[in-house]
Amino acid sequence: MDQRVSLITLCVDDMEASAAFYEALGWKRVESQDGVVAFDLIGQTLGLYTKAGMAEELGIPLESIGGFSGVTLAHNLRTKEEVAPLLERAEKAGGRILKPAQDVFWGGYHGYFADIDGHVWEIAHNPFSPLGPNGEFQWNGVK
Numbered sequence: 355m356d357q358r359v360s361l362i363t364l365c366v367d368d369m370e371a372s373a374a375f376y377e378a379l380g381w382k383r384v385e386s387q388d389g390v391v392a393f394d395l396i397g398q399t400l401g402l403y404t405k406a407g408m409a410e411e412l413g414i415p416l417e418s419i420g421g422f423s424g425v426t427l428a429h430n431l432r433t434k435e436e437v438a439p440l441l442e443r444a445e446k447a448g449g450r451i452l453k454p455a456q457d458v459f460w461g462g463y464h465g466y467f468a469d470i471d472g473h474v475w476e477i478a479h480n481p482f483s484p485l486g487p488n489g490e491f492q493w494n495g496v497k
């Protein structure tokens with residue numbers, strides 16, 4: 355298996371409402387088959403799929419899907435000053451701030467929000483991992 359993630363799928367209650375949330379953050383949908391909303395990222399895609407559809411696909415009860423799974427998604431920014439405004443934008447779009455922007459013990463700056471379906475996002479600036487020219491992230495910085 356190659357060391358990469360190709361697609362991140364978030365299970366959502368209302369696909370159009372969830373898509374509108376990400377569009378309010380400035381993301382653009384790409385053409386996709388019925389029943390899926392997709393946003394191309396840098397080297398990956400974020401997909402939205404209904405909780406009911408995923409439960410059916412997996413053959414599990416709908417009640418089994420939902421709640422905080424212990425997984426967070428992170429969006430890193432080039433500067434510390436970009437973190438709080440993006441958290442505010444998420445809140446205005448309907449997200450819930452879980453942790454406001456603040457300094458972190460390891461030298462970075464971050465905050466957390468939950469999207470309208472409860473998926474947790476970290477918005478961060480990591481001065482030890484500068485982003486590449488197209489926003490690419492690598493743990494110790496793009497070389």
